[in-house]
Amino acid sequence: MDKDLIVWSEGYSVHIPEIDEQHKKLISLINRLYNAYLNKKHQSEISQIIKEIKEYAFYHFSTEEKLFEKHNYAEKKEHIEIHNGFIDEINQLVKTHESSSLVLTMKTMTFLQRWLTNHILKEDKKYVGKI
Numbered sequence: 001m002d003k004d005l006i007v008w009s010e011g012y013s014v015h016i017p018e019i020d021e022q023h024k025k026l027i028s029l030i031n032r033l034y035n036a037y038l039n040k041k042h043q044s045e046i047s048q049i050i051k052e053i054k055e056y057a058f059y060h061f062s063t064e065e066k067l068f069e070k071h072n073y074a075e076k077k078e079h080i081e082i083h084n085g086f087i088d089e090i091n092q093l094v095k096t097h098e099s100s101s102l103v104l105t106m107k108t109m110t111f112l113q114r115w116l117t118n119h120i121l122k123e124d125k126k127y128v129g130k131i
């Protein structure tokens with residue numbers, strides 16, 4: 001039985017169906033990683049999921065950023081900087097997991113969980129109705 005680290009609820013909605021779907025997909029990828037972690041899956045499987053999270057996050061950020069551009073969103077610059085900060089951190093994570101025997105820790109899981117939920121609830125919520 002799979003356990004969820006993050007459960008999507010209406011409270012996370014930004015009322016843009018395309019973005020909500022992408023957020024759900026990111027949540028499901030983080031939950032997949034969490035289950036791989038709980039079930040002590042092989043390092044290569046863990047690395048693969050982390051890479052998927054990275055790639056999907058990039059794709060998702062570019063979707064949001066295109067909408068910021070299209071609607072000339074006032075807080076575009078600050079928001080993109082936050083995305084870029086996350087990109088740096090996930091790149092570091094991918095590197096660490098590729099190059100060493102370092103195991104996935106609950107600390108990393110908590111980082112991903114907090115990052116995504118806080119980002120949606122604090123940063124993404126600011127653009128609701130504006131993009």
Ligand SMILES: [Fe+2]
Binds near residue numbers: 064119123124
């Ligand atoms: Fe965002």
